[in-house]
Amino acid sequence: MARDVKKVVLAYSGGLDTSVILKWLQTTYGCEVVTFTADLGQGEELTPAREKALLLGIKPENIFIEDVREEFVRDYVFPMFRANALYEGQYLLGTSIARPLIAKKQIEIARRVGADAVSHGATGKGNDQVRFELGYYALEPEITVIAPWREWDLTSRTRLLEFAEAHQIPIAKDKRGEAPFSVDANLLHSSSEGKVLEDPAEDAPDYVYQRTLSPEAAPDVATLVEIGFQQGDAVSIDGELLSPATLLTRLNELGRANGIGRLDLVENRFVGMKSRGIYETPGGTILLAAHRGIESITLDRGAAHLKDELMPRYAELIYNGFWFAPEREMLQAAIDHSQRFVTGTVKVKLYKGNATVVGRESPYSLYNQDLVTFEEGAVAYDHRDAAGFIKLNALRLRTYGARARKIPD
Incomplete structure (x- = not known):
């Protein structure tokens, strides 16, 4: 001391x-x-x-x-x-x-x-x-x-x-x-832990939830919301440009009303123990669904899959407190680079605890309807090319399978 x-x-x-x-x-x-x-x-x-x-x-x-x-x-x-x-x-x-x-x-x-x-x-x-x-x-x-x-x-x-x-x-x-439980809250979420929540086998009492209606009590009619993105960040709701905090506040209101964003989690703390927490992240849950929606048409497959591989490490760094560490900054640079063309709008349907993407469009979309259509497309795609593609990818499997046949029963 x-x-x-x-x-x-x-x-x-x-x-x-x-x-x-x-x-x-x-x-x-x-x-x-x-x-x-x-x-x-x-x-x-x-x-x-x-x-x-x-x-x-x-x-x-x-x-x-x-x-x-x-x-x-x-x-x-x-x-x-x-x-x-x-x-x-x-x-x-x-x-x-x-x-x-x-x-x-x-x-x-x-x-x-x-x-x-x-x-x-x-x-x-x-x-x-x-x-x-x-x-x-x-x-x-x-x-x-x-x-x-x-x-x-x-x-x-x-x-x-x-x-x-x-x-x-x-x-x-x-x-x-x-106090029956402890609470930490900010604009992104509320977290409730301890006391009445310590037994993970017991349901959380209804009074623990502070930021969301229960999905059962949410409206019987879905809410549609359109979220605009610019280089990976949400910038508008239903065409109205909003500051970051104002936008998240608006999404929180929409999420609350539709019972979205509840999580009952037993997690592994960095200090070594497991803990049970009740989290409510209404706006963030909508934002995550929408962001993945716009990425689905603007990110190349390789970049998207690499991002998904890097994400658990990035999330663990934040959870453990390494925001200012060089490895987090390195990952952030790669992530930010991937967002250059993540621009466009996403329609999300909010209904009784669910945030479901129902539409997405972008001036930088990689989605090509002529390529995927079951009808004759304008873009040349020779189905016969697939045979060589499959054979090359099957080469090592055929070699492996041939060896396996030599093993005596």
Whole structure:
């Protein structure tokens, strides 16, 4: 534990945990605390975070609250969706992709105010501690990192509440009882974990779901939406040009109303354990379907298949916290190169939990109807050429089969 810290930038939400951390940093390290609160579209009023920080003795000039929604979607979410990234084939990485942005902002503020340390409220069992700290060290190699959950003895909710009361930290009435599960949210998704969700054999209670109607309660009539793409990024809905954050917000609304984007997942954490989470990613689920739809007519087969091979590695890097690693940047360069002609529009039908592509068109389409038609096409395609193609591809199989016949029964 480094005791000579003079000023620390804390990732601060204004909730019980980070408020206790704020006071703990002051009392344990005797240092000046600077708070950073990011508006990532989590749907919470951030003014109380400022008021609470002031109440806990933070100077006004040391309170930073920033709306980063556009930057989040433009520079983090959209690059990730160009790759169609899914961790373990299902998870759209909503929590993972927010951490490098928060870490980057903390380091920027630390440089601005002359802080020599940064701190976060992630626990010692989860992935977020890794994601935050890998980001810190990548951007500022000599920074001091304080992770209270790995240092203090406040290991129960009772101890946290006792500390809060002893130091006159305001506690909302609804925060005094044990929360039935924990929630992390941003513009891309909400994540619910712990407590009532810890037994993977038990159905998640209905009250866990916050961002989507149940598919059963969704309308009985389908919704059609047309999404426009420019070089791999969504730029419009039904012909209306929208900023990245506004577009994702609109897709979230459409997804919510149609019960789209629910996921009940048992995943493998980077730290070695399995965990069960309930994820809701309504707009992202629609966006993924649409992006794959436009790629289906604009990407060459070889490029498309290579992208699908690279994707699990890319997704794992983001999940594990290596956003700023050179291998992620190398993969991003290849992915971005593949998106040069991924431009056009996709029609998606939304119906009771499903987002189904029903139409796609692009000025750069590689789809040639004359080639695939069952009728006589204008483009020359000699069916007899297939015989040689098949024979060449069968050569090694015939050789292998001939050898197999020599093996005695």
